[in-house]
Amino acid sequence: xxxxxxxxxxxxxxxxxxxxxxxxxxxxxxxxxxxxxxxxxxxxxxxxxxxxxxxxxxxxxxxxxxxxxxxxxxxxxxxxxxxxxxxxxxxxxxxxxxxxxxxxxxxxxxxxxxxxxxxxxxxxxxxxxxxxxxxxxxxxxxxxxxxxxxxxxxxxxxxxxxxxxxxxxxxxxxxxxxxxxxxxxxxxxxxxxxxxxxxxxxxxxxxxxxxxxxxxxxxxxxxxxxxxxxxxxxxxxxxxxxxxxxxxxxxxxxxxxxxxxxxxxxxxxxxxxxx
Numbered sequence: 585x586x587x588x589x590x591x592x593x594x595x596x597x598x599x600x601x602x603x604x605x606x607x608x609x610x611x612x613x614x615x616x617x618x619x620x621x622x623x624x625x626x627x628x629x630x631x632x633x634x635x636x637x638x639x640x641x642x643x644x645x646x647x648x649x650x651x652x653x654x655x656x657x658x659x660x661x662x663x664x665x666x667x668x669x670x671x672x673x674x675x676x677x678x679x680x681x682x683x684x685x686x687x688x689x690x691x692x693x694x695x696x697x698x699x700x701x702x703x704x705x706x707x708x709x710x711x712x713x714x715x716x717x718x719x720x721x722x723x724x725x726x727x728x729x730x731x732x733x734x735x736x737x738x739x740x741x742x743x744x745x746x747x748x749x750x751x752x753x754x755x756x757x758x759x760x761x762x763x764x765x766x767x768x769x770x771x772x773x774x775x776x777x778x779x780x781x782x783x784x785x786x787x788x789x790x791x792x793x794x795x796x797x798x799x800x801x802x803x804x805x806x807x808x809x810x811x812x813x814x815x816x817x818x819x820x821x822x823x824x825x826x827x828x829x830x831x832x833x834x835x836x837x838x839x840x841x842x843x844x845x846x847x848x849x850x851x852x853x854x855x856x857x858x859x
Contacts, residue, residue, distance in 0.1 A: 587622070587623060587637075587639040587640060587641035587789075588623055588626045588634060588637055588639060588640055588641065589607070589622060589623050589624075589625055589626065589640075589641045589642045589643065590625055590626045590627070590631070590634045590642075590643045590644075591603055591606075591607060591625060591642075591643065591644050592627075592631050592634070592643065592644065593644040593645065593646065593784045594644070594756060594757065594760060594784075594820070595627070596737070596757070596760055596761065596764070596765070597765075598760070598761070598764035598765040599760055599764055599819065599820060602816055602819040602820050603625070603820070604625070605813075605816045606807075606813070606816050606817070606820055606822070607624075607625050609807045609810060609812070609813040609816060610622070610642075610803060610804065610807045612807075613802075613803040613804070613806040613807040613810065614799065614800065614803035616803070616806065617799045617802045617803050617806070618799055619796065619799050619800065619803065622641055622642070623641065631643075631645075635649070635654055635657065635658060635787075636657060637789065638789055638791055639789065640658070640787075640788060640789040640792075641788060641789075641792070641800070642661065642786060642787070642788055642800060643786070643787055643788075644664075644784055644785065644786050644787070645658065645784065645785065645787050646705065646706055646707050646708070646784055647707050647781060647782050647783065647784060647785065647833050647836050648705055648706060648707035648711050648836050648838075649705050650785060650787065650830070650833050651830075651833040651834060651836040652705075652836075652838065653705065654787075655830060655833075656790060657789070657790050658787040658788065658789065658790055659787060659788055659789075659790050659792065659797065659830065660785040660786070660787050660827075660828055660829065660830060660833070661785065661786040661787060661788055661797065661800050661801055661804065661827075662785065662786055662801055662804055662805070662825040662826065662827050662828075663782060663783045663784070663785040663786070663825060663826055663827075663828045664783065664784070664785075664786065664822055664823075664824070664825045665783070665822075665823045665824040665825055665826060666755075666756045666759070666783070666821045666822065666823060667759075667821045667822075667823040668755050668756045668758070668759035668760075668821050669755055669759060670755025670756075670758075670759075670777055671755060671756065671783070672780065673826060674782060674783045674825070674826040674828055675780045675781060675782055675783055676708070676754065676755055676756060676780070676781065676783045676784075677712075677755055677777040677778050677779070677780050677781070678708045678709070678712045678713070678752035678753055678754055678755060678777065678778035679752065679753050679755055679758050679774045679776075679777060679778075680713075680716065680750060680751075680752055680774065680775050680776040680777065680778065681740060681743060681750065681751055681752070681753055681758075681772045681773065681774055681775070682694075682743065682749060682750050682772065682773055682775055683743055683744060683746070683749075683771060683772060683773070684771050684772060684773045686749065686773065686775075688749070688750070688775055689775060690775055690776055691716055691717065691720065691750070691775065691776055692720055693775075694726075694727070694749055694750050695720070695726060695727075696727070696728045697727055697728060697748075697749035697750060698727065698728055698729050698730070698731070698747075698748045698749050698750075698845070699713060699717075699727045699729075699730045699731075699748055699749065699750050699751060699844060699845070700730070700731055700733050700738075700739040700742040700743055700747070700748035700750070700751040701713060701730055701731070701732050701733070701739065701751070701752075701844065702732065702733055702734065702735055702736050702738070702739050702751075703732060703734065703735075704732065707781055707836055708736070708752060708753070708754035708755075708757075708778070708781075709736055709739060709751070709752055709753065709754065710732075710752075710841075710844075711836070711838065711839055712752050712778035712779065712781070713750075713751075713752040713778070713844065714839035714840065714841055714843050714844055715778065715779055715839040716752070716776075716778050716779070717843045717844065718839055718840065718843050720843075721842075721843045724840065724842045724843060725842060725843060725845060726843045726844075726845070727843065727844050727845035728845045728846070729844075729845040729846045729847070730841075730844035730845050730846075730847065731747075731748065731847070733751075736751075736753045736754055736757045736758075737757075737761065737768050739751035739753065740753060740768060740769065740772060741768075743772060744770075744771045744772060750775075752778055754784075755777075756783075756784075756821060759821055760820070760821060763819075763821075764819075781835070781836055782828055782832050782833050782835070782836070785828060785833070786804065786825075788800060801827065804825060805825065808822065808824055808825055
């Protein structure tokens with residue numbers, strides 16, 4: 585197949601070499617099941633362009649986006665299971681993080697505080713925080729203000745610098761940074777978890793033929809069992825995968841954002857970085 589492929593969700597700078605090695609392992613497994621022409625990884629900043637491409641062979645996407653904007657454009661292949669605190673099989677949570685010296689012990693202690701979110705269409709960095717704060721809101725509000733930083737690492741940096749009081753961070757991203765770039769998570773403390781949600785699935789274009797979908801899944805599970813890739817999987821915290829359907833992602837609903845407070849016009853600003 586002549587197509588494109590990308591793995592943008594956990595392709596942090598500190599693990600790019602491991603992501604490359606994982607993709608090469610997937611390509612080898614795909615060749616063994618008759619898909620010998622999977623492309624090299626596309627690494628540009630236009631994830632949405634990749635996900636909209638009718639020739640998308642394989643990518644990874646946030647469950648929020650799959651359940652909403654891309655429900656008719658993409659079909660899930662399998663959802664990876666990660667060995668990270670907050671994961672349970674193919675499900676995951678976000679960590680609620682504050683500065684290490686914050687007096688807050690739980691989210692309820694942060695009424696009228698400022699929160700940092702990563703992106704508008706993120707389940708782990710925005711929607712999960714809105715869901716957690718919603719029961720605590722008064723007249724639909726809880727936080728005083730919010731700002732979008734562009735990435736989980738940038739949200740953590742904003743909290744660490746005192747530009748925001750709290751953020752929610754995908755537990756897999758946090759675990760990867762803790763392992764490969766511990767300075768990125770230093771100076772922060774967890775005060776809780778978000779609600780559980782289906783994890784970030786590997787997907788292919790909606791028009792990918794059923795036979796190709798089956799071969800891609802077979803290749804994925806072969807790569808997950810390949811002893812030669814054990815070090816790669818450990819570095820990426822990959823512990824397996826389960827096949828979830830599009831219907832399984834239907835539980836991800838959009839939570840009202842008013843609870844996050846007014847949009848920031850101060851220092852919590854967008855930065856270019858990986859999720």
